[in-house]
Amino acid sequence: MRDDGRRARIMAAVTEHDTTAGVGELVQRLCRFAVDEMALSGCAVVLMSGAESASVLAGAGRHARTVTGLQMELGEGPCLQAHASGIPVLLPDLSAGNANRWPAFAAAALAVGVHAEFSLPLTVGPGGIGTFDLCRDRPGMLSDEHLADALVAADIARDAVLYQPYTPGGSGLPELLATVGTDRTVIHQATGMIAAQLDDTVANAQARLRAAAYASGRSMYDLAHDVVERRVRFDE
Amino acid sequence: MSETGAGRHVPPRDSGHGGRGDDVTREAVLARAFVRLADTLASDFDIVDFLHGLAEDSVEILRAAAAGVMLVDAHGGLRLIASSDERMRLLELFELQGAQGPCLDAFSSGRAVQANAADGRVRWPVFAPQASGAGFQVMCAVPLRVRTDVIGALNLFRGSDEPFTGTEMEIAQAMAEMAAIGLIQERALRERNLLAGQLQAALNSRVIIEQAKGMIAEYLTMTVDEAFKLLRSYARYNNRKLSEVASDVVHRRIPSAALGRPRGQQS
Numbered sequence: 001m002r003d004d005g006r007r008a009r010i011m012a013a014v015t016e017h018d019t020t021a022g023v024g025e026l027v028q029r030l031c032r033f034a035v036d037e038m039a040l041s042g043c044a045v046v047l048m049s050g051a052e053s054a055s056v057l058a059g060a061g062r063h064a065r066t067v068t069g070l071q072m073e074l075g076e077g078p079c080l081q082a083h084a085s086g087i088p089v090l091l092p093d094l095s096a097g098n099a100n101r102w103p104a105f106a107a108a109a110l111a112v113g114v115h116a117e118f119s120l121p122l123t124v125g126p127g128g129i130g131t132f133d134l135c136r137d138r139p140g141m142l143s144d145e146h147l148a149d150a151l152v153a154a155d156i157a158r159d160a161v162l163y164q165p166y167t168p169g170g171s172g173l174p175e176l177l178a179t180v181g182t183d184r185t186v187i188h189q190a191t192g193m194i195a196a197q198l199d200d201t202v203a204n205a206q207a208r209l210r211a212a213a214y215a216s217g218r219s220m221y222d223l224a225h226d227v228v229e230r231r232v233r234f235d236e
Numbered sequence: 237m238s239e240t241g242a243g244r245h246v247p248p249r250d251s252g253h254g255g256r257g258d259d260v261t262r263e264a265v266l267a268r269a270f271v272r273l274a275d276t277l278a279s280d281f282d283i284v285d286f287l288h289g290l291a292e293d294s295v296e297i298l299r300a301a302a303a304g305v306m307l308v309d310a311h312g313g314l315r316l317i318a319s320s321d322e323r324m325r326l327l328e329l330f331e332l333q334g335a336q337g338p339c340l341d342a343f344s345s346g347r348a349v350q351a352n353a354a355d356g357r358v359r360w361p362v363f364a365p366q367a368s369g370a371g372f373q374v375m376c377a378v379p380l381r382v383r384t385d386v387i388g389a390l391n392l393f394r395g396s397d398e399p400f401t402g403t404e405m406e407i408a409q410a411m412a413e414m415a416a417i418g419l420i421q422e423r424a425l426r427e428r429n430l431l432a433g434q435l436q437a438a439l440n441s442r443v444i445i446e447q448a449k450g451m452i453a454e455y456l457t458m459t460v461d462e463a464f465k466l467l468r469s470y471a472r473y474n475n476r477k478l479s480e481v482a483s484d485v486v487h488r489r490i491p492s493a494a495l496g497r498p499r500g501q502q503s
Contacts, residue, residue: 049436053443124432125425162431177438185446189460192450192486202447202486228450228460 006152014156023164023176024058027157031060034134034153038146041114041137044068045122045157047130047180051080052188052206054130055180057161063114063135070108072184073220075210077105079131082119086128088151089119093139104214115139120150122158132157183221190224197235208234262297266407269293273411276418277425287318290415294392295320297411298404301372301395304328305415306339307380307388314343314388327370328391330363337363338377342389348405350376352397373397378409380416387416441479448482455492466495 014029031043042063048054056068071077078089081101091099094115099106109117116136121128132154134142142150164176187209195205209227212234213220226232272289291303302324306314314332319325331337337360341349353373356364367375372393380388390412392400400408445467452463470490471481484490 047435047439049439053436053439055439125429127429127432127436129432129435161435162428177442185442188443188446189450189453192447192452193454194450195447195486196451196454196492202451228453 006148007156010149010153010156023160024179026160027058028060030153030157030160031058031064034150035061037149038134038142039136040134042066042133042135044133045130045161046079046133047161047177048080048083049129051075054079055177055184057130057176057180061135063112063137066112066114067109067117067133067135070105070112072187073210073213074102074104074108075207076102078102078117079119079133082121082131083128086121086123086126088121089117090141090147091117092141095139109135113137116141118142118147118150120154122154122161124158124162129158129161186228187220187224190227193227194234197233205234265293266297269297269411270414273414273418276422281422283419283422284318286418287415288320290390290411291318291320294390294408294411298392298400298408299394300392300400302393304339304391305380305388306332306343306391307419308343308386314340317388323370324391324393327367327372327393330366331391334362336360337367337391338375339389339391342377342379343386346379346381346384346386348376348378348409350374350400350405352399367393371395374399376400376405376408378405378412380412380419382413382416382420385416385420387419390415437479441482444486445479445482448485451485452492452495456496470495 010030010033014026014033016029027045031045034040034043040061040063042059042061042065044059044064044067045057046054046068047057051072054068054072056065059065067077068079071079078091082089093099094106094109094117109115114135114137116139118134120132120134122130122132132150134150161176187206191202191206191209194200194209195202198205198208200208209224210220213223216223223232227234269289272293276286287305287307291305294300294303302320304319304324304327305317306328307317309315316325316328316332319328328337328339331339338349338351338356341359351359351364351374353364353368356367356375364375372395374394374397375391376393377389377391379386380390390408392408394400445464448467449460449463452458452466453460456463456466458466467481467485468478471478474481481490485492485495
């Protein structure tokens, strides 16, 4: 198959004769490869089972974590859509009409200088484990060649995560997950506290937290800190 | 396959009898069997049904009296999975018990084997008389093989003393290889889905544990670190998974107050 050559070429570029690299290192190099090869301003491998659990496993470029961060703040965006649908979401121009599906996201992304966003799902059978996200600080579609490379890079990232080679030092799934996404823990803790204050579900509590942050122009993270430090309550 | 003739007339899919004689019928049956052998990725795939299908198809296509399929288990031993009839099942169990016979040879060598009753008595002195006694004169077996991986073997027996031809052995080997490819693909897909499910569960449980910590901290007026200690000791004391207890707390199946009681083993 033609794609075998593509996969071999990308693997050679990211392994750099070093086959002992762990999964974290490998996906990091994949992001770096994509940023350099495709002139991106950001690239990330994001693991998620739903919007709340999205965790950036690796990223490169100055916008590496920007897009994921915005989507978690806003609860909407193309990566969540790509993950949920299993279909790539390609937005070559966030100021164009088709980005209006996510009005809050598109406006926020443009405000921080992201003009194009491409989100490829890491599919496994009928489901998926996250997304491979690429963004640029200028509008424009990925070339066919770059899109084909990106799709293969997404497959490599997925396989690296699913089939991490066992190493005695322990780089298994728990160790891998322990290192990612911990910056969101305060938001989940605050969500639990708000649910208790309102005697409501955690889903509704999280929506309240997100809405309050959006309305006040603060980040969810900052507001969540205030909740956990008991400077802000939601039942008053 | 033969052409269906000029024009737009399309015969129904199940019409195996093209009126061109036995060869066309056998080709059509063979083609349908290969389609079945490739169909392993359906959500309701059942390995026992699949291998019974292989045994029955090979009996029909290769004019055998009986067929059986053995697969290697996790410990490297063969297990009988499917037989075309009860007589065959007993015989194959006997083959496994006596540790000799065509299936075992095909499995260990990775090559097709065939023997008539006389050859069989030399090669498998314990097994061959049993096979003859059950009415089988010609015994053959082909490995379920994908490249260098052998995952089992297909046994084919005939009641007459007419040996399987070279072509028939080729067809048997091709069917066995197709089955092996299908099984390996199905196993890879199942493993992947399992791994993806574990990853998703791990991602979810991290979120839910933090939410439970927050909820307990609020209900019992303590820090989240203290809440985590309560949660962990409750899970240990009740011999349950942390993520399960956290889920019960978040969904109010366990009241947070219950975590702080003396039975929770807190100092």
